[in-house]
Amino acid sequence: MADGTAAMRARVAMYSANQLKLGLFGANCSSGRAVTLVPERWTGSWQDNLRLAQMADEAGLEFMLPVGRWKGYGGDTDYQGATLETVTWAAGLLAKTKRLTVFGTVHAPLFHPVIAAKEFVTADHIGEGRFGLNIVVGWNEGEFEMFGVAQRDHESRYEYGEEWIDAIKRMWSEPDAFDFDGKFIKLKQVRSKPKPYGGTRPVIMNAGASPTGQAFAIRNCDALFSNASRDTLAESAKHVQNVKAKARAYGREIDVYTVGVITCRPTMKEAQDYYRHCVIDHADWRAVDGILALKNITPQTRPDDFEQVRNHFANGMGGIPIIGDPDAVAADLARLSAAGFTGIAVSLVNYADELPYFCDEVLPRLARMGLRQPRS
Numbered sequence: 035m036a037d038g039t040a041a042m043r044a045r046v047a048m049y050s051a052n053q054l055k056l057g058l059f060g061a062n063c064s065s066g067r068a069v070t071l072v073p074e075r076w077t078g079s080w081q082d083n084l085r086l087a088q089m090a091d092e093a094g095l096e097f098m099l100p101v102g103r104w105k106g107y108g109g110d111t112d113y114q115g116a117t118l119e120t121v122t123w124a125a126g127l128l129a130k131t132k133r134l135t136v137f138g139t140v141h142a143p144l145f146h147p148v149i150a151a152k153e154f155v156t157a158d159h160i161g162e163g164r165f166g167l168n169i170v171v172g173w174n175e176g177e178f179e180m181f182g183v184a185q186r187d188h189e190s191r192y193e194y195g196e197e198w199i200d201a202i203k204r205m206w207s208e209p210d211a212f213d214f215d216g217k218f219i220k221l222k223q224v225r226s227k228p229k230p231y232g233g234t235r236p237v238i239m240n241a242g243a244s245p246t247g248q249a250f251a252i253r254n255c256d257a258l259f260s261n262a263s264r265d266t267l268a269e270s271a272k273h274v275q276n277v278k279a280k281a282r283a284y285g286r287e288i289d290v291y292t293v294g295v296i297t298c299r300p301t302m303k304e305a306q307d308y309y310r311h312c313v314i315d316h317a318d319w320r321a322v323d324g325i326l327a328l329k330n331i332t333p334q335t336r337p338d339d340f341e342q343v344r345n346h347f348a349n350g351m352g353g354i355p356i357i358g359d360p361d362a363v364a365a366d367l368a369r370l371s372a373a374g375f376t377g378i379a380v381s382l383v384n385y386a387d388e389l390p391y392f393c394d395e396v397l398p399r400l401a402r403m404g405l406r407q408p409r410s
């Protein structure tokens with residue numbers, strides 16, 4: 035398993051020469067990332083996911099990124115209450131697509147590393163080298179309680195995560211049996227075959243926001259996903275450069291991606307009206323407030339900007355809102371690319387209904403801007 039090989043670089047590039055990579059985020063969950071009551075909200079069903087993945091594959095999008103979620107957030111819709119487990123979801127989609135990279139989003143403390151390594155390899159063989167791994171270390175106490183697993187303190191979560199991925203990388207690469215004697219993980223005479231597809235390994239990402247989370251990604255991952263905001267793109271550009279420079283200091287390369295929520299309609303007014311309809315007039319506010327409370331965001335802790343944060347969370351639980359006609363959406367995406375982001379994982383209120391218009395109108399504009407190849 036040589037990280038610097040051409041085969042590994044092709045994997046990390048998600049087998050695409052496009053300068054701006056595009057993926058879909060959160061489709062494995064009911065309601066996706068839109069905390070809304072509107073009846074057309076995303077079902078998250080397998081049939082809808084399969085239809086969506088095949089559409090995305092056909093259109094040449096690069097990846098699908100699921101949310102690792104174990105129980106819903108309540109509210110009137112039990113937001114994200116029905117979720118497809120992400121590694122089995124990825125395996126199914128990989129069997130039925132040709133080009134897409136499909137990630138599994140895995141809580142390191144909840145998956146035994148020996149089982150996890152083998153699950154990932156199995157999905158990777160099904161997809162002939164297109165499985166990706168999003169490592170999450172967890173933040174939602176209630177989810178861990180459901181498993182009877184105690185959350186470690188924030189720093190130790192990432193320390194555990196590092197051991198977990200070290201053990202998995204060894205299982206992916208060591209030809210012979212080995213013992214693993216970590217601070218948290220102790221394994222005897224580990225044997226793990228087959229190895230990942232093609233003598234490489236799955237592309238690995240993480241979305242840590244804290245300095246510890248980002249340092250984890252810089253040391254261990256091929257990609258870091260970071261939130262961006264329209265008003266602070268200059269800071270984002272510095273962040274991207276900084277992350278890449280730190281990785282190089284370890285002799286590594288890392289790509290930085292971001293996350294967004296797209297509302298694209300023929301006119302600016304239609305896009306703004308639909309956005310308002312879904313995420314302001316018909317937000318599932320009880321669910322939004324529940325999510326915020328989990329993060330200790332209340333009118334008391336955030337007296338100055340609570341309403342602003344609340345609106346932001348109704349719209350895709352964070353992530354940059356990209357609202358407009360196809361020209362405006364393409365221009366926003368181009369600005370993110372210019373800030374240095376390798377790509378963006380986007381969500382739509384009803385992914386499958388809205389994706390064809392996005393692909394027909396925005397992808398050709400991005401191609402004309404030189405950010406993507408014309409669709410083949």
Ligand SMILES: Cc1cc2nc3c(=O)[nH]c(=O)nc-3n(C[C@H](O)[C@H](O)[C@H](O)COP(=O)(O)O)c2cc1C
Pocket residue numbers: 100101102103139169170171172173174240241242243244245246247248259260261293379
């Ligand atoms: C793009 C993206 C995807 C994420 N996916 C998940 C997820 O599926 N499950 C989860 O528990 N946390 C998820 N997170 C949370 C992060 O893994 C991380 O815990 C969070 O950004 C806070 O950073 P910190 O752990 O460094 O404090 C995601 C965050 C982002 C930005």
